[in-house]
Amino acid sequence: MNEFELIRQYFARPATDAVLGVGDDAALLRPTPGCELHVAVDMLVEGRHFFADVDPADLGHKTLAVNLSDMAAMGAVPRWALLSLALPRADTGWVSRLASGLFALAGRHGVTLVGGDTTRGPLTLSLTILGEAPAGTALRRDGAREGDDIWVSGELGLAALALAHRLGTLDEELPDEVRGLAEARMDRPEPRVALGVALRGLVHSAIDVSDGLLADLSHIAAASGVAGEVWLDALPSHPWLEARRAWCAALLAAGGDDYELCFTAPRSAREAVLQAGARAGCRVSRIGMIHAGQGVELLDAHGTPCYLGRSGFDHFDTP
């Protein structure tokens, strides 16, 4: 089987939402008048973003999910995707499972795969996502203001817990039920697309939590020219982790791979934010405050800063 047949067989599904999908030199799309186009790309590399023995269906899910999470963080509705794929060999069973995981999530979000590229090389995936939102409604990083509440969606730290368990760096036994939940969050994160849309017009800034809460919140603080304080005791998670906040602080606040939304909103929007969470079927928790200054601090129950050693995931600083 050659690369053209491979692409055609697994990725060239009818593109109902495009003038022209996979199979020409470019895909042809009709943007919605009055909308801005949102575009993002994320690259996943074996051994760095996933283990070599990953279930390819999970990998297909996650490759799209991390990009949908970027759309969620902008308040955009994802519409189209393109996939670049470097494969060590043309393993049709593996590619078929990858495609099934990707298309299942795409279908649930109304996203059409309209193009891509396949080549031989070390296993690497790069997915480009295109979405839309009415002009002027984007949730940006640079709008946080003094006095804003800091919020986060869902639960933090579960994906990092699964990773720590897998790497054998956990000191404590993990109950099977917690391990299963944590692995599901690591392997098949659910991007908060509906919440992002529901937050349009309510929040001053937003970002998705992919590198760890403090690292990502630091991007909001830097882009907005403000400082933030985050309360360890307010960080939402699974009860097992919430009962172990002190020694799990790094998992909760700097764990990475959460794919939750972190956002800031004025005090006056508290009720509306809670209603937006309810509409989106998603827990939202108030976890801190924006101040004048710079930097982001994690405070314990006594208001004392916690130092975690690292504030997030950096592809070049970690070995």
Added chain:
Amino acid sequence: MNEFELIRQYFARPATDAVLGVGDDAALLRPTPGCELHVAVDMLVEGRHFFADVDPADLGHKTLAVNLSDMAAMGAVPRWALLSLALPRADTGWVSRLASGLFALAGRHGVTLVGGDTTRGPLTLSLTILGEAPAGTALRRDGAREGDDIWVSGELGLAALALAHRLGTLDEELPDEVRGLAEARMDRPEPRVALGVALRGLVHSAIDVSDGLLADLSHIAAASGVAGEVWLDALPSHPWLEARRAWCAALLAAGGDDYELCFTAPRSAREAVLQAGARAGCRVSRIGMIHAGQGVELLDAHGTPCYLGRSGFDHFDTP
């Protein structure tokens, strides 16, 4: 230096043609009303698409050029790009040269880099290009008709000649001047963007020649449900190659990396196609005919089919 600083320093230039460029969860773009959006992606892997000792400035140029060539083949004007980059290490000198090659070509074509992703991994680049053309004007692969002339732009086979020289598979000595020209075509191809735009409304089908003329023309034939014959003696190239058509047939017709446009047009458009070439400052040559049937044949001066052993580059069929 961590990945965020690296990205900011070399790739986060002011995005004059975007609502929001590099630095948020997504770029924000304003598509032109009445235009279709053209989107394509190409991935380049070390050892497969370029040598490990490539000049990074050439690599930056070529990574964008191969994508601009896709826009050219659609008759679209390229506007925005996103770059995914996996790097074995954060070598700032190398990244700086890569960025300089990419931005120099982007500047010449009015393309703005609006986003991307950088991670550690085996050297891999994936570039997404977005362009525009008035709705309904796209040059597609599926419109070739019986009786169409087959045309190609520029010169064929030079990049393949440079590759053969580099790999030591050429039987003949290469004059320095030819070698220099050939290497320039391999390292820094010039995408035919102006020609693609000039051909709007004139041609029935178009594709860019990246995998070899016959392989790419076969895609037009298959998508259009027609057959093609190509005349070896009509293939345009450098005089050194034209004087050696017989033993260089594979380089000319199946060499790959040409980044010329191959297109089909009705006989009635001959004069207009030549004028379009002149307007775009680009040689255009009539090289064959579209017939009923299927497949593509290369014919010698006697009308006898030439068999080249392979019709193009396939990432999984070649070792």
